[in-house]
Amino acid sequence: MVSTVLDVEDTLAQLSLADKIKLLTGKGFWRTSPIPSRDTTKSVEPKEPLVPSLMFSDGPNGVRGKFFDGFSSSCFPCSSGLGSSFDKDLAAEVGDALGKESRTRGVHILLGPTVNTQRSPLGGRSYESYSEDPHLNGTIAAEYIKGLQGTNVSACIKHFVANDQEFQRFSVSSEVSERALREIYLKPFQIAIRDAKPWSLMTSYNLINGVHASDNKWLLDDILRKEWSWDGLVTSDWTGTCTTVQAIKAGLDLEMPGPTAKRGKAIARALTCRKLRIEDINSCVRRVLDAVRRAQQSGIPFEPIEEKSKQAPTSANLLRKACADTIVLLKNQTRKPKDKNESSKKKLLPLGSDTKKIAVIGPNAAEAIISGGGSASLRPTYVVSPLQGIADGAKLIGSGIEVVYTVGVNDAEKHLSPVDPYIISPGSSKSTSTIKDKLRKHMIGRAVTGVENIATFESWDTAPTDDWMATNPDFSKEVSDADHKTDSYTAACFLLDEDEENFPEHCWSRFTTVFIPDEDGDWTFDLFFIFCTGNLFIDKNLVIDLSTDPQLGTEFYGMGTKEVKTPPFSMKKGQKYNIELRMCTKDFVSQAPPITSRGGLKLGATKKPNAVEDEIKRAVDLAKTVDVVVLVVGLNGDWESEGFDRNDLKLPGSTDKLVEAVIAANPHTIVVNQSGAPVEMPWIDKLEHGAVLQAFYGGNEVGNGIADVLFGRVNPSAKLSITFPKRLEDSPSYPSYSFRSQETGKVLYNEGIFVGYRGYEIKGVKPLFPFGYGLSYTTFEYSNLVLSTISTEGQFTATFIIKNSGEVSGREVAQLYVSDPVSSLPRPKKELHGFIKVSLEPGQSKSFSISLDKYALSFFDEQAGKWVAEAGTFEVAVGGSSDDLPLKGTVQLMRGFTWLGL
Numbered sequence: 001m002v003s004t005v006l007d008v009e010d011t012l013a014q015l016s017l018a019d020k021i022k023l024l025t026g027k028g029f030w031r032t033s034p035i036p037s038r039d040t041t042k043s044v045e046p047k048e049p050l051v052p053s054l055m056f057s058d059g060p061n062g063v064r065g066k067f068f069d070g071f072s073s074s075c076f077p078c079s080s081g082l083g084s085s086f087d088k089d090l091a092a093e094v095g096d097a098l099g100k101e102s103r104t105r106g107v108h109i110l111l112g113p114t115v116n117t118q119r120s121p122l123g124g125r126s127y128e129s130y131s132e133d134p135h136l137n138g139t140i141a142a143e144y145i146k147g148l149q150g151t152n153v154s155a156c157i158k159h160f161v162a163n164d165q166e167f168q169r170f171s172v173s174s175e176v177s178e179r180a181l182r183e184i185y186l187k188p189f190q191i192a193i194r195d196a197k198p199w200s201l202m203t204s205y206n207l208i209n210g211v212h213a214s215d216n217k218w219l220l221d222d223i224l225r226k227e228w229s230w231d232g233l234v235t236s237d238w239t240g241t242c243t244t245v246q247a248i249k250a251g252l253d254l255e256m257p258g259p260t261a262k263r264g265k266a267i268a269r270a271l272t273c274r275k276l277r278i279e280d281i282n283s284c285v286r287r288v289l290d291a292v293r294r295a296q297q298s299g300i301p302f303e304p305i306e307e308k309s310k311q312a313p314t315s316a317n318l319l320r321k322a323c324a325d326t327i328v329l330l331k332n333q334t335r336k337p338k339d340k341n342e343s344s345k346k347k348l349l350p351l352g353s354d355t356k357k358i359a360v361i362g363p364n365a366a367e368a369i370i371s372g373g374g375s376a377s378l379r380p381t382y383v384v385s386p387l388q389g390i391a392d393g394a395k396l397i398g399s400g401i402e403v404v405y406t407v408g409v410n411d412a413e414k415h416l417s418p419v420d421p422y423i424i425s426p427g428s429s430k431s432t433s434t435i436k437d438k439l440r441k442h443m444i445g446r447a448v449t450g451v452e453n454i455a456t457f458e459s460w461d462t463a464p465t466d467d468w469m470a471t472n473p474d475f476s477k478e479v480s481d482a483d484h485k486t487d488s489y490t491a492a493c494f495l496l497d498e499d500e501e502n503f504p505e506h507c508w509s510r511f512t513t514v515f516i517p518d519e520d521g522d523w524t525f526d527l528f529f530i531f532c533t534g535n536l537f538i539d540k541n542l543v544i545d546l547s548t549d550p551q552l553g554t555e556f557y558g559m560g561t562k563e564v565k566t567p568p569f570s571m572k573k574g575q576k577y578n579i580e581l582r583m584c585t586k587d588f589v590s591q592a593p594p595i596t597s598r599g600g601l602k603l604g605a606t607k608k609p610n611a612v613e614d615e616i617k618r619a620v621d622l623a624k625t626v627d628v629v630v631l632v633v634g635l636n637g638d639w640e641s642e643g644f645d646r647n648d649l650k651l652p653g654s655t656d657k658l659v660e661a662v663i664a665a666n667p668h669t670i671v672v673n674q675s676g677a678p679v680e681m682p683w684i685d686k687l688e689h690g691a692v693l694q695a696f697y698g699g700n701e702v703g704n705g706i707a708d709v710l711f712g713r714v715n716p717s718a719k720l721s722i723t724f725p726k727r728l729e730d731s732p733s734y735p736s737y738s739f740r741s742q743e744t745g746k747v748l749y750n751e752g753i754f755v756g757y758r759g760y761e762i763k764g765v766k767p768l769f770p771f772g773y774g775l776s777y778t779t780f781e782y783s784n785l786v787l788s789t790i791s792t793e794g795q796f797t798a799t800f801i802i803k804n805s806g807e808v809s810g811r812e813v814a815q816l817y818v819s820d821p822v823s824s825l826p827r828p829k830k831e832l833h834g835f836i837k838v839s840l841e842p843g844q845s846k847s848f849s850i851s852l853d854k855y856a857l858s859f860f861d862e863q864a865g866k867w868v869a870e871a872g873t874f875e876v877a878v879g880g881s882s883d884d885l886p887l888k889g890t891v892q893l894m895r896g897f898t899w900l901g902l
Contacts, residue, residue: 005296006051008289012282014038014050020285021267023051024248026258029238029497030056030066032288033258052302054295055105056156056256060112060128060144061371061699063101063312064378067494068600069457069486072381074101074314074700075370079114080676081326081696083130083721084774086813087837088143090325095147095155097314102153104313106305108295109154109200109233111375113141115188116163116204118677118722119755120733122646124166127372127676127697131721132756133771134184135832135855138191145196152298154199154291157192159237160213160224161185163204165747166645167738170240173207176749179825181208182860182867183753186223191855193230194902199294200233203252205240212242220251228902233291239595245275253284257497257595312381316701321714323698323705329716329775331684331692336667348628348668348691350712350777353398357626360387360405361619361662363412363655364674365632371697372676374642379489380700386632386672389703393711404626408619408662411612411653414638415563416526416604419491423454423513423579453489455513458482459598463508469533469547469584475540482510494530494556495598505596509534511581515605522568522608527581528553530560532599534583547584555602557643568608579603612654616661623665630710631662634674634695645738649680649728659683663690672706674698678724681768694720712777717811717837719774719881723757726768732759757882758828772815772832772882778806778842780880782814785887787876792895794854794869800878800887801847804840811839812880814848818856819875824868827859830877850878857893864898871896 015023019035027033032054037047058064061076076082076094085091102110114128115137123129131137145155162174162185176185192198203213203220213219214236224230234253241247241255244266255263270276295302329349337344351358368383387405394401461483467473484507493511515538517523527536527544536544544564553562571577585599609615623629633655639646650656651673660683663669667689673679674695684692693716698705708714725731732751734740741747754762757771781803788797798816816834820827833856836848857869871893879885 004048006289006293008286008293011050011289012285015285017268017271017278020281021264023285023288024253024267024281025255025260025263027053029257032254032292051289051292052296054108054292055302056109056111057102057105057107058375059098059110060114061376062378063098063105063107063110065105067496069488070379071105072312072379074312074319075378075380076319076699077322077326078127078372078376078676078697079130080118080127080721081698081718082322083136083140084328084694084696084718085325086136086719086721086835087325088139090322091140091143092147093318094322095144096150097318099148099151099153101312101314103151103300106301106303107153108298108300109156109291110148111156111158111202113144113155113192114158115141115192116159116161117185117188117755119164119749120731120737121649121678121722121725122728122738123164123677124640124645125372125374125642126722127640128376132723133721133832134187135191136721136835138188139195141188141192142195145192145198149196149199152294152300154294155196156200156202156235157189157198158202159204160189160201161204161219162208163206163213165738166643167741168745169205171207171745172741173210173746174749175209175746177752178862179860180749180752184755190228190902193228197230198232200235200291201230202235202237203240205237214240214252215243215246215250217250225251227900231287233287245270248276248280248284251284253287319699320701320704320708323701324708324714326696326698326718327705327709327716328694328718328720328773329691329709330694330769330773331687331690332775333687333689333691336689347777348689349670349710351397351628351710352712353401355401355627357402357404358390358394359622359626359629360390360403360632361408361622361629362632362658362672363407363409364634364636364672365630366405366407368702369634369636369674369697370699370702371637372640373637376642377637382700384701384703386630386703386706389705389707390630390710392704393707393713396713397711404622406615406618406622408615408631408658409612409654410609410615412633412651412655414652415602416524416565416606419515419525419603419605420454422517422605423491423515425453425487426456426512426514426578428514453487455488455491455511457486457488457493457509457511459484459507459509461507463584468508468582469535471535471542471545471548473582491601491603494600496595496600505598506586507584507598509583509599511583511601513579515577515579517571517573517575517607519607520573521571523571524566524568524606524608526563526565526604528555528560528563528602529583530556530600530602531588531597532583532585533561533587534581534601536603537580537582539578540580554644556600559597616654616658619658620661620665623662623669626666627668629662629666629669630672631659631669632672632674632706633659634679635676636674640676646677649678649725651679656682660686663687670710678722678768680727684768715777715808715810716774717776717813719772719813719815720769721771723760723767723771724769725760726766730760730765730767732756732763754828758831761829770881770883772813772880774813774881776806776810776812778804778808778810780810780812780840781805782879782886784847785876785878785889787889787891790857790891790893792897794857794893794897795852796891797849797851798834798876798878799847799849801845802838802840803845804842807842809839809841811837813837814850814878814880815882815885816850816852817877817882817885818852819877820857820859820870820872821875822872823859823870825859825861830882832882854899858899866898866900868898869893869896
């Protein structure tokens with residue numbers, strides 16, 4: 001803990017040129033470079049550094065720490081779910097909770113929120129962003145930032161800007177007009193900076209109109225610093241610094257991670273050549289020092305904290321509430337009458353005590369799918385699967401309710417199931433029965449990561465034997481003690497962020513564990529290595545060779561080998577099989593990986609599955625025996641992840657066949673879909689007496705959150721923050737997106753400002769579910785819209801009444817849209833510019849107001865180089881969805897005006 005807070009200018013004066021250059025890049029993966037004390041007096045007490053080292057951690061839905069062997073953390077619902085809550089208070093609560101967890105981990109800067117516009121439903125990281133709409137995106141981000149920075153932890157808003165696809169993300173140029181940039185892609189950052197002032201910002205990997213974001217002076221200096229008057233720290237995305245001189249002159253303060261690729265001696269050379277001036281360096285250093293000053297004031301320690309020693313302080317109640325409040329009720333039909341004489345008007349949901357038997361079916365049912373993949377994924381403190389949550393929830397509404405389960409399909413996974421539930425540490429006297437019993441009973445789903453250490457990872461600085469990487473090594477050769485050794489809680493190990501000073505980049509490693517099948521039969525393993533090559537041995541027999549001629553694959557941002565799968569081979573239930581993986585990072589298949597690593601692996605296993613048709617038949621037979629089916633389907637972190645985009649909007653494998661078959665077998669089927677972005681639902685019209693929930697990725701408490709909505713403990717109140725198209729071709733960005741780009745190295749933003757619902761409306765294309773759509777277990781009526789006069793600065797107020805006209809208490813999201821029917825440039829038919837979430841008891845009426853300003857009236861005119869609000873009549877509409885706006889009125893702007901800035 002530092003005892004003093006540095007003075008920026010005084011500290012700058014004490015720094016040598018070498019110190020200044022050092023401060024402009026990271027030290028390792030998650031820290032900035034410290035500068036030692038200038039105190040030369042002899043003392044037995046350790047001296048505080050002149051400039052201590054800042055600590056970063058990935059977000060935005062959890063505080064992950066290191067990729068490998070890090071601490072367990074709370075996982076909140078993904079951002080597209082949080083955006084769908086339309087709940088500013090919840091966003092602030094999540095930010096506050098993440099800030100408190102950051103403090104216990106010694107984290108000064110949390111890398112979030114992500115406010116990249118969801119341009120296409122195929123985006124691999126769509127789940128990390130809040131919305132397709134800039135107003136909703138920026139407003140929720142602002143509340144998140146306020147909550148986070150209220151704990152004195154810095155937010156790092158990202159990725160600046162137009163980072164909307166993963167395909168060729170390091171090199172693709174987003175070709176987009178200034179108007180579209182301003183109104184759609186920059187606007188969320190603009191709103192968040194205006195309303196919450198984040199203390200740091202991360203640039204994106206991509207180019208914008210031919211210039212990398214990290215080199216883009218127009219974006220980083222002209223707009224961000226001068227026009228918006230923002231003075232925080234600008235950091236690169238990790239390995240996202242592409243130049244030395246251009247980036248510094250543009251205003252990129254910090255290159256992450258270390259060791260440097262574009263600074264260090266290159267800066268010294270640029271100064272000598274007068275390509276840079278010392279004033280350029282000082283400007284960046286000042287902002288780094290100011291970030292350190294803030295961190296010192298926060299009271300967060302600078303000394304490394306043992307990652308495993310701290311438990312997350314977030315309460316289960318908040319995690320549970322957050323999950324339930326992000327679930328959108330998309331469809332809720334009436335129950336099928338028991339006979340032709342019965343006329344039932346009762347909706348299928350919520351489920352009550354008259355439901356006696358429930359079948360829970362689906363590939364996402366017994367596993368807790370808490371997050372998408374990539375940087376947002378983490379090791380959870382605990383998880384609750386949907387099956388567990390439904391089983392527990394059923395007990396709360398009545399005794400004797402039976403819950404039964406089957407998987408339904410076994411081909412919905414991109415990779416084999418993680419091997420983790422079947423393995424124990426070498427030398428352990430335990431069996432996997434305890435873990436597998438928990439798995440069978442669905443006490444924690446498949447996500448047993450974090451329960452206990454189940455493997456050993458060792459590494460040597462030089463080859464332990466001369467045949468270490470041979471496919472037929474002599475296992476009797478003596479192996480010296482490892483230079484580095486740690487226990488592992490998972491067989492998905494990514495050593496990207498080890499201490500490079502004590503852990504050389506080129507190393508030889510071994511991963512050892514014991515595999516215990518829970519069933520007799522033929523088993524299959526699959527494996528890929530990351531940043532290394534290697535071999536898999538089971539009981540000293542070679543099973544997978546990824547050292548002889550490994551091919552580069554697409555996993556882990558394209559830095560992994562191609563995945564190899566074994567043919568099925570016989571294994572016995574309860575028998576222990578010794579697994580050993582030998583690896584080396586020296587001869588990685590990629591010749592130029594963008595970051596250093598000590599290697600990694602992902603190992604999966606499964607018993608040879610039954611035929612898909614047999615699994616579907618089993619599900620159908622079970623569905624016929626119950627009152628209600630809860631069918632939990634969707635995607636996971638293998639399908640939606642950083643590093644790649646989706647190929648289509650289809651549910652994986654035979655999922656759609658399963659859904660159709662189960663609906664036909666039992667009309668009282670509730671489909672619960674988990675995905676961060678839209679999926680197609682070709683079976684939706686067949687649910688004449690069923691229901692659909694969009695559950696996103698719900699974090700630790702995903703199972704309880706889903707159950708709370710199913711059983712009516714929580715009345716669903718979320719609304720879609722993204723439009724669900726009927727088919728991919730209807731998406732406004734189609735076909736100019738990702739691997740469908742029309743030009744090599746460029747993606748043309750042909751739809752301009754008509755992104756998301758704006759594009760569907762301008763073309764008259766009806767989506768599957770519109771933006772802002774979501775049902776409730778009650779009903780709401782809107783009335784009495786009153787609009788105030790617009791002030792000369794463009795401010796006005798809309799006041800209206802909402803009544804809960806149903807029979808249960810509920811929450812409603814009132815949305816306000818503005819239209820400019822007569823304008824000098826084409827404008828969207830309507831745009832969201834205000835919303836409010838309200839709670840009402842049955843029969844209760846209340847008046848509410850939404851305040852608006854110049855943002856609601858203006859468009860950006862490239863020729864003028866300004867925002868323009870033109871005199872004339874503006875239409876205002878209020879309601880519960882973009883396609884359900886019962887209240888309409890007009891306001892007059894008597895005199896037009898232009899503006900820049902915030």
